[in-house]
Amino acid sequence: RCSCYYYYYLQLSFDIIETWLAKNPEAVGCKRDGQSIFRELALFQDYHGLPAFKKALVDFMAEIRGNKVSFEPNNIVLTRRCNFRQ
Numbered sequence: 001r002c003s004c005y006y007y008y009y010l011q012l013s014f015d016i017i018e019t020w021l022a023k024n025p026e027a028v029g030c031k032r033d034g035q036s037i038f039r040e041l042a043l044f045q046d047y048h049g050l051p052a053f054k055k056a057l058v059d060f061m062a063e064i065r066g067n068k069v070s071f072e073p074n075n076i077v078l079t080r081r082c083n084f085r086q
Contacts, residue, residue: 017060054078 021030021038030038041053051073058071 013061016064017057020060020064
């Protein structure tokens, strides 16, 4: 159960971030030849993650929570998905 919740939360966060980036294209340099490369960067398979992406992610997560919560980039593990089943 727990892993499914985390997958849902991460997918929801991913969708929120993509929507926000579409509305604020100048906010981050996630473009190549005028096209967004956010999905490509987010699906990067190094489980340590891209440090710049993890920093941007924690900044965004704090921002959407009114900066009342802080996050540590080194405590985030980025994965493509979770298919854990019991």
